[in-house]
Amino acid sequence: MIRFTEHGLYCEAGDFHIDPWRPVRSAVITHAHSDHARTGHSGYLCAASGLSVLRSRLGVQSYETADWGEPVFRNGVRISFHPSGHIIGSAQVRIEYRGEVWVISGDYKTENDGISGCFEPVKCHTFVTESTFGLPVYRWRPQSVVYDEIRTWVAAQLDQGRSAVLQAYSLGKSQRLIDALRPFAGRIFAHGAILQIQEALKADGHDFPEVMRLSEDIPAERRKACIFITPAPIETLRASRLIGPWRSARCSGWMHVRGNRRREGGDKGFVLSDHADWEGLCAAVKATKAQRVFVTHGFQSIFSRYLNETGIEAHEVQTSFGGEEETDITPDNPSNQI
Amino acid sequence: MSIDPSYPETETRRDGFIHFARLLMELGETGSTREKTDLLIQYFRSAPSGDLAWTLGLFTGRKLKRQIRTRQLAEWLTEWRGIPGWLFEESYHHVGDLAETLALLDPSTGGGQPEGNLSDIMSKLQGIPNISDEEKAALIRNTWADMSGSQKFVFNKLLTGGFRVGVSAQLVIQALAKVYETEPAVIAHRISGEWDPASTDADAMLRGEGRSFDLSRPYPLFLAYPVEGGPEDLGHPSEWHAEWKWDGIRGQVILRSGTWSVWSRGEELMTDKFPEFEAWRSLLPDGTVLDGEIMAMRDGKPLPFSILQTRIGRTRLSARLLKDAPVGFMAFDVLESGGEDWRMRPFSERRARLTELVKAVGQPGLQFSETVPFTDWEELTLRRREARERGSEGLMLKRMDSVYQAGRRRGDWWKWKLEPMTVDAVLVYAQKGHGRRSNLYTDYTFAVRDEDRLVVFAKAYSGLTDKEFREVDAFVKRNAIEKFGPVRTVKPELVFEIAFEGISESKRHKAGIAVRFPRMHRWRTDKKPEEINTLSDLKRMLEQYGSHTSPGDGVS
Numbered sequence: 001m002i003r004f005t006e007h008g009l010y011c012e013a014g015d016f017h018i019d020p021w022r023p024v025r026s027a028v029i030t031h032a033h034s035d036h037a038r039t040g041h042s043g044y045l046c047a048a049s050g051l052s053v054l055r056s057r058l059g060v061q062s063y064e065t066a067d068w069g070e071p072v073f074r075n076g077v078r079i080s081f082h083p084s085g086h087i088i089g090s091a092q093v094r095i096e097y098r099g100e101v102w103v104i105s106g107d108y109k110t111e112n113d114g115i116s117g118c119f120e121p122v123k124c125h126t127f128v129t130e131s132t133f134g135l136p137v138y139r140w141r142p143q144s145v146v147y148d149e150i151r152t153w154v155a156a157q158l159d160q161g162r163s164a165v166l167q168a169y170s171l172g173k174s175q176r177l178i179d180a181l182r183p184f185a186g187r188i189f190a191h192g193a194i195l196q197i198q199e200a201l202k203a204d205g206h207d208f209p210e211v212m213r214l215s216e217d218i219p220a221e222r223r224k225a226c227i228f229i230t231p232a233p234i235e236t237l238r239a240s241r242l243i244g245p246w247r248s249a250r251c252s253g254w255m256h257v258r259g260n261r262r263r264e265g266g267d268k269g270f271v272l273s274d275h276a277d278w279e280g281l282c283a284a285v286k287a288t289k290a291q292r293v294f295v296t297h298g299f300q301s302i303f304s305r306y307l308n309e310t311g312i313e314a315h316e317v318q319t320s321f322g323g324e325e326e327t328d329i330t331p332d333n334p335s336n337q338i
Numbered sequence: 339m340s341i342d343p344s345y346p347e348t349e350t351r352r353d354g355f356i357h358f359a360r361l362l363m364e365l366g367e368t369g370s371t372r373e374k375t376d377l378l379i380q381y382f383r384s385a386p387s388g389d390l391a392w393t394l395g396l397f398t399g400r401k402l403k404r405q406i407r408t409r410q411l412a413e414w415l416t417e418w419r420g421i422p423g424w425l426f427e428e429s430y431h432h433v434g435d436l437a438e439t440l441a442l443l444d445p446s447t448g449g450g451q452p453e454g455n456l457s458d459i460m461s462k463l464q465g466i467p468n469i470s471d472e473e474k475a476a477l478i479r480n481t482w483a484d485m486s487g488s489q490k491f492v493f494n495k496l497l498t499g500g501f502r503v504g505v506s507a508q509l510v511i512q513a514l515a516k517v518y519e520t521e522p523a524v525i526a527h528r529i530s531g532e533w534d535p536a537s538t539d540a541d542a543m544l545r546g547e548g549r550s551f552d553l554s555r556p557y558p559l560f561l562a563y564p565v566e567g568g569p570e571d572l573g574h575p576s577e578w579h580a581e582w583k584w585d586g587i588r589g590q591v592i593l594r595s596g597t598w599s600v601w602s603r604g605e606e607l608m609t610d611k612f613p614e615f616e617a618w619r620s621l622l623p624d625g626t627v628l629d630g631e632i633m634a635m636r637d638g639k640p641l642p643f644s645i646l647q648t649r650i651g652r653t654r655l656s657a658r659l660l661k662d663a664p665v666g667f668m669a670f671d672v673l674e675s676g677g678e679d680w681r682m683r684p685f686s687e688r689r690a691r692l693t694e695l696v697k698a699v700g701q702p703g704l705q706f707s708e709t710v711p712f713t714d715w716e717e718l719t720l721r722r723r724e725a726r727e728r729g730s731e732g733l734m735l736k737r738m739d740s741v742y743q744a745g746r747r748r749g750d751w752w753k754w755k756l757e758p759m760t761v762d763a764v765l766v767y768a769q770k771g772h773g774r775r776s777n778l779y780t781d782y783t784f785a786v787r788d789e790d791r792l793v794v795f796a797k798a799y800s801g802l803t804d805k806e807f808r809e810v811d812a813f814v815k816r817n818a819i820e821k822f823g824p825v826r827t828v829k830p831e832l833v834f835e836i837a838f839e840g841i842s843e844s845k846r847h848k849a850g851i852a853v854r855f856p857r858m859h860r861w862r863t864d865k866k867p868e869e870i871n872t873l874s875d876l877k878r879m880l881e882q883y884g885s886h887t888s889p890g891d892g893v894s
Contacts, residue, residue, distance in 0.1 A: 135428065136425060137429045137432065258366075263804075309422060
């Protein structure tokens with residue numbers, strides 16, 4: 001029912017693509033990260049709660065939306081969106097045609113982060129899953145524990161008169177951090193890329209503490225010992241000269257492994273991910289009751305081999321997804337200034 | 339017995355391991371030397387004395403034995419976690435560190451409040467060889483059950499014998515000097531030599547009490563930094579002494595009250611490995627300590643390091659080996675004479691004494707490093723060029739009036755090595771690194787051309803920037819041809835200039851030659867694989883500078 005083509009995942013019966021990476025007529029989008037949502041398609045279909053962020057990233061396009069679970073039909077193919085818990089408005093896509101059901105997970109995490117919606121297991125015959133952290137060494141501790149650690153670290157920096165810089169992906173992790181840092185409202189600054197997303201979310205009615213833009217116009221004493229959230233390494237930004245002495249910490253699932261933490265060279269790493277860990281991936285696959293699984297971006301070969309050994313038919317698929325846990329902004333891009 | 343009266347409770351504390359593990363994690367999170375020192379001071383002030391002894395031992399490079407087989411640990415763990423063995427292998431491959439892989443895979447989610455001190459853990463670990471496999475498994479499982487992830491990681495490092503810490507012994511000594519309000523050199527000497535952390539009262543030792551004066555105890559070594567640029571900035575040539583620099587193992591020979599001992603750098607007692615030296619025992623005056631280089635040497639003439647290598651690590655010294663790989667001592671300093679500590683006397687005086695002593699012994703195996711006389715820096719620059727033909731690495735420069743310090747210090751001693759030899763070679767194999775470089779292909783093997791085939795001649799891991807390593811890593815991932823376990827064969831395309839310090843014949847190497855300290859000098863993006871050096875180029879270098887006494891000749 002779905003084919004893996006050079007444009008991306010394609011449903012022939014309904015003549016639409018899911019998260020295509022080359023321009024197509026009709027694109028169904030799971031979420032707004034740049035490896036899944038690209039410009040150049042004639043039409044976009046997405047979950048209603050994902051629209052504001054998608055529009056802030058892709059600009060004016062021809063959008064159509066559907067509420068959670070609400071069916072949309074294309075040539076008799078039934079499409080519906082279900083929360084994937086990855087970022088605000090992120091969805092799994094359920095596709096049904098002549099009694100056969102596929103679910104394309106996009107990216108997902110199984111722990112409810114309180115802002116992105118709760119991952120909903122959807123029964124299907126064929127499940128297309130990501131595998132970003134598809135190795136058993138990746139096992140997350142509860143979000144509340146990590147948040148406590150982050151808040152403790154931030155408070156310690158502020159107490160010592162230093163700014164606390166948190167480096168995190170602009171769409172997804174940054175919103176979680178802003179949410180977690182509510183007790184510090186009034187001292188939170190962010191990179192422009194994050195502010196743009198905050199504006200879109202605010203306009204859409206989301207409740208977040210105030211996040212400010214950093215500039216020379218703000219009195220120096222307010223800029224010192226502040227919190228600064230940025231997707232790019234602070235060392236590469238002009239902001240590093242505005243916030244007084246600082247310490248930085250990277251927030252990413254990759255920080256779970258010491259070698260990655262040390263390679264990044266930041267002062268500290270917090271293990272915070274918007275993807276499912278190993279147990280999460282295994283549980284999600286099981287909950288779909290799927291007889292066949294296609295494993296995409298991440299540890300495809302390992303996770304599919306494991307599934308095959310546990311009696312679930314699995315295949316690995318090469319896609320152009322993945323990589324968004326890396327910094328999405330390169331230091332030499334001039335638009336990064338602050 | 340506590341170090342500081344404000345911490346009277348240290349001896350009754352039972353949470354020493356928590357503090358030790360936290361110290362290690364915090365040391366890893368800061369790059370600032372000052373902060374590291376502060377963390378160490380804070381820790382040393384409050385650590386129970388038993389933990390102090392172990393921390394000292396571990397931080398100053400004491401090696402631990404692996405107490406348990408990796409395969410056994412892997413088997414237990416895969417059973418506890420309920421994963422197949424290959425998934426353990428893949429995880430290990432990804433993480434790049436055994437202790438960490440075990441910690442990350444262990445399913446227990448303990449509270450992070452394990453009871454007991456570091457010394458308790460160490461005594462448990464030392465008891466492991468004497469208990470049954472079931473008891474071992476239970477001990478490890480129970481220990482892990484109470485620990486947080488980072489505590490498990492530290493424990494596993496101790497368990498698997500892979501303990502390394504990101505602070506230098508020097509920094510530890512400086513922190514201790516602050517805690518004990520004395521000079522670093524004094525601390526360094528107090529903790530030198532052989533002592534057992536399990537039975538040593540570290541606090542007393544650091545105060546300079548308790549431990550009876552050990553006749554074999556060496557002095558902490560004084561180490562030199564390389565000269566940056568030329569020596570012209572060092573001042574007037576008349577203030578300086580120059581001598582040839584030799585490539586061997588740094589060592590001390592000690593004769594006190596008839597007790598003869600030979601120490602290597604890294605504070606290993608190696609008296610038994612060098613029976614050749616025993617003869618000097620009756621020829622040297624009692625109460626003598628000489629500092630110098632343990633070298634392969636025949637009839638007073640230095641031989642290449644590769645020959646010494648055949649001796650190191652051998653437990654049994656056959657008559658054959660002693661004949662094929664004879665060893666001598668190239669002395670360059672006197673630290674004790676007539677039973678008196680000479681380290682605070684000026685170098686010129688020590689040097690004069692050294693010459694007398696060595697001449698009096700009159701044995702070809704005991705030499706002193708020859709002085710290179712010079713009147714100005716230009717002359718010395720010319721003389722330095724002779725080094726390679728003499729089999730020397732370059733020159734050592736020592737300030738005439740300097741005292742013998744402890745550790746690596748700038749100012750009085752400098753090494754001025756020859757420019758390395760270089761060849762252009764092509765990358766053919768790559769393997770992932772460890773630690774900071776796990777996950778990245780950073781360990782490379784290089785080949786030169788031999789007519790229409792490539793011959794592997796050196797491995798190198800260093801010399802590139804992080805950015806370059808990432809680029810080569812990406813190339814390897816795209817251009818891997820075959821897998822042999824963790825090794826990837828790579829399309830021979832990237833050319834590097836490989837630098838090395840010495841070259842010698844070797845039957846153990848495919849190319850028939852061995853190079854010393856190979857590293858990547860430059861990435862020659864401007865060169866194609868067709869333009870690399872050939873095996874005959876290397877053989878010409880061997881002709882010119884190398885040794886023809888192959889270590890393989892006699893031993894094989």
